[in-house]
Amino acid sequence: MNRMGAGQETLAGMDIVEVAARTVVLASADAGLRQRLRRSLTGLRWQVREATGGAEAMAQLEASRPEALLVDSWLPDLEVGEFAGQVRTMYPSMEMLRVDGGVDGGARSPRRNELLHALREAQEAPLNDTAAWKAAPITLPRNTGRAPSVVKSFDQEAARRALSVLLGREESTHAESAASHALPDEVMLPELVGASAPMRELARLIRLVAPRSTTVLIEGETGSGKEVVAQALHRLSERASKPFTVLNCAAIPEALLEAELFGHARGAFTGAVQSRTGRIEAAHGGTLFLDEIGEMPLALQAKMLRFLECGELQRVGDNDVVRVDVRVIAATHQPLQQRSEERTFRLDLYHRLAVFPIEVPALRERMEDLDLLAEHFLEKMGQKLPRKRLSAEASAKLHLHHWPGNVRELMHVLERGAILSGDRMEIGAEEIRYRRTAREQD
Incomplete structure (x- = not known):
């Protein structure tokens, strides 16, 4: 490997770029996993930057120009495969690994074994098992460890490609951990209510x-x-x-x-x-x-x-x-x-x-989301007033409506129903009214 000075190296035959040696970005919504990885990597003299989602991880990559990126199998704000593809394009010279230890080629850090060891240790050790963190440090091969250095710049293209490696195509060695992140709404956004x-x-x-x-x-x-x-x-x-x-x-x-x-x-x-x-x-x-x-x-x-x-x-x-x-x-x-x-x-x-x-789909095109939307609006109204619920008859009546006013109309109908129900905690079918004249629509 050619050496150009602290923090400069050739990775996987790529052009020489300046990287922050021994700096790694952790992208995971799991605070416990991040804590375990941070403690393990810090013990191996890595500088660790954490991100709870894909957008935050991209900002950390731009700011720190790290040597490596570790990414979880699920992110709360971005679809992992698309996130990986974007990083692969932007940072081709950066090592990327999955938190389950998967590798699928691409750039290779000279300290990949340290990263894999930290990943294995974080996956195997419970968060409250303090003895697991007192294990003897790994003996590193000679000339593989260098003191951390602050680097001024990093080729942007070299930084974006490294992310897709991390979400590799190999089978996970910890299927249980990956499955725990496969949430039913993993492709949704907080602003969007519905799973249709x-x-x-x-x-x-x-x-x-x-x-x-x-x-x-x-x-x-x-x-x-x-x-x-x-x-x-x-x-x-x-x-x-x-x-x-x-x-x-x-x-x-x-x-x-x-x-x-x-x-x-x-x-x-x-x-x-x-x-x-x-x-x-x-x-x-x-x-x-x-x-x-x-x-x-x-x-x-x-x-x-x-x-x-x-x-x-x-x-x-x-x-x-x-x-x-x-x-x-x-x-x-x-x-x-x-x-x-x-x-x-x-x-x-x-x-x-x-x-x-x-x-943006009309409400009548995603009626399977109606119950989720109704619960969402009732929950919001319950932040200021007592939380109300829908009777089975009221819910059935909502499903029969065509909703020309879409989600906004649903919100207004529920607010009107909550007012008409008075002191009762349940909104009945008679309170579900679609016209300002208070006449029920057949």
Whole structure:
């Protein structure tokens, strides 16, 4: 192996890159497993950085440029296989191992045996078995151990590929441990309530596109939860710590929408007594969510298209150009493709927004999720008022409804039912009413 100095080495025939020798990232939602691995690796003179999920692990990889990554068989926020593929692409020169000890080729750390030993020890020793941590240290081969060193940079491509090795294709030696992480809702997100096939597919698409800065167009009926999807995309992105700015294009008068979106200079129009930053600038570094984008006037659509193309904007009444780094997520309940063909919405803007389209299913398309959604809303209402439950007759009545207002309508029906039930802790079928006139719908 060629040596270029502390922290530099050639891995698996790859180009020489600077890595943080003896630094390892642990990606697992299991706090006990992380504790056992940390204690074992620390005893072997490794610097350990922990992550409870895939998004946090990616941040740790970028910040520390580690020599190795250990990943669990399940992560709470990202699908493990997709996470592994992304890391493989970004970090090809980094060692990746599964927590069950599986290896499937790729880059190889000169201290792989230490990592495998730590994994075996963490899997075999109970968390409260202190004697297991007093075992004699391993005798290392000569010239394999080096003091930790802080490294300045790491080839980004070298850092992203290493992750998929870790989720390898070999059989697990601890099937019980892997099975314990195979939760029924392992592909779901906290924001999404439901376990139906349409919701699992929705969660998969969110996880695929969230880490990127790709423009997303969320389509779906009114009340189906489009803003919830946008919030999930922002939370799982690298921009999660930055602003999430929302603008409902249908809620602002056309005459004021341009100034609201792009900002304005002092004196730009009557009443503009001072300059104001628009929603786009306010979202700098983060995410701009444009709800009901189909309501944006045609004249403003041209200006929006220019911003999406070049990332530059001009405030109303100002000649200065401002460059802004913003990810745009748009939502609509309208058939924008059809409207663009009818020339009531710009075709070029539609194509620029729909780089990655996501369709949110209507409630009637996932009725198997209705009971979970009802329990979710009743639980939320129970945080401020006594927790109520649905009678069997009330639940059956909910399943007979067509739900034109989708999830939002369900939430309102349950809130109305909770009020109508008075002091009773159970909501009966007679309290399930779909019209504001309080007449039951047959």
